[in-house]
Amino acid sequence: MKKQTIFWILAVVITISTVIYQRKTGPTYPINRTVEIAGADIEVSFPRSHGGSTDREIKIPVTGDDIEGLIIYKRFKTADPHDTVRMVIQGQDLIGYLPLQPPAGKLEYTIVLMKNNRSYIVNEVPVVIRFKGSVPAFVLIPHILFIFTAQLLSLVAGLFAVYRLHRYKLYGILTIIFLFVGGFVLGPVIQKYAFGAYWTGFPFGQDMTDNKVLVAVLFWILAVVMNIRKERPAYAWIAALVFFLVNMIPHSMFGSELDYETGVVNTGMIMLF
Numbered sequence: 001m002k003k004q005t006i007f008w009i010l011a012v013v014i015t016i017s018t019v020i021y022q023r024k025t026g027p028t029y030p031i032n033r034t035v036e037i038a039g040a041d042i043e044v045s046f047p048r049s050h051g052g053s054t055d056r057e058i059k060i061p062v063t064g065d066d067i068e069g070l071i072i073y074k075r076f077k078t079a080d081p082h083d084t085v086r087m088v089i090q091g092q093d094l095i096g097y098l099p100l101q102p103p104a105g106k107l108e109y110t111i112v113l114m115k116n117n118r119s120y121i122v123n124e125v126p127v128v129i130r131f132k133g134s135v136p137a138f139v140l141i142p143h144i145l146f147i148f149t150a151q152l153l154s155l156v157a158g159l160f161a162v163y164r165l166h167r168y169k170l171y172g173i174l175t176i177i178f179l180f181v182g183g184f185v186l187g188p189v190i191q192k193y194a195f196g197a198y199w200t201g202f203p204f205g206q207d208m209t210d211n212k213v214l215v216a217v218l219f220w221i222l223a224v225v226m227n228i229r230k231e232r233p234a235y236a237w238i239a240a241l242v243f244f245l246v247n248m249i250p251h252s253m254f255g256s257e258l259d260y261e262t263g264v265v266n267t268g269m270i271m272l273f
Contacts, residue, residue: 003163011155015148018247026250028130035122037067037115044111046127051194052134055097058087058111062094068114069094076106076128078260101131103195104258104265130257132194139189146182150175151247154220158240161233168236172224175243176217183213195256200267207255207267212246219243 023029028049035042040063050056058071069087074080087096098107108126112119157171187210188198200207216239223239226232256267 004160004165004167007156007159007165011152011159014155014244015152018151018244019148022247022250027128027255031123031127033122035113035120037113037120042067042113044122046109046111046123046129048127048129049132050098050129051132053100055100056129056131058096058098060087060094060111060113061092062089063092065089066115067094069096070112070114071096071098071109072112073098073107073109075101075260076108076257098129102258103131103133104256105260106130106257130255132256133196135190135193139186139193143182143186143190146178146186150178150182150216151243153178154216154240154243158237158244161236161240164231164233168233169224169227169231172220172227172236172239176220176224179213179217179220183210183217187213195265197256197265200256208249209255212249216243216246 030048031046033044033046035044042060042062044060047056047058060069067089071085071087072082073085074082085096085098087094089095094113098109101107106128108128110126111122113122114120153171153175157168157175160166160168160171191200191207191210192198200210219239219242223235226235256265258265
């Protein structure tokens, strides 16, 4: 089997692994918990992100109609008193709703289940959910395809560069094109739909996702420029390594967050202080 074929297969495997990693990490994907009630295991999924203009449904499959549920919540990082939503049985599910928040608004919430006058706290530590505007599929799907294609091409270019296979230059240029369209054209459109701003990375903010794209494209531009007159493959494999490493940062880390007191949407490390 030719080296080129092996490198393409390896790049596809790494890219798919990255997709799975991004799917399972970060602050926006659901947390699952299991609680045992009267000898039965109840699976509870805690959503941590919600897009659209509706309240967020919380659904818990239960056995029997003698289990009750409460959702105890408050606005994140506020001194608000806690509110309580009583869940209701609908078929085989307990259903309750967290109230809609403005884009980038967050709630922290805890679920308590009850049976035979005994309470079971499902999550001792409150789960935080962030709300956002609805992002249409005709923007979101191409964005995802362009970003992951850029990752694939970057890996191929880096592997080709290590072994000085000539086409690493072409794949480097294609990486920039796909990354630019996915990250600097479609990415800001998604950000506008979700949180009301086109760009919240440097120099306007510290949004980690925007800055990841910025760092990756700058390294690849440098790599392509440095290989115009002379072959310098080290720049290409370094750019590929940097792109891979920034993708190991969980998606949406240090993203947009509404300050309920000021009404300002903050991004980045500033939210830690």
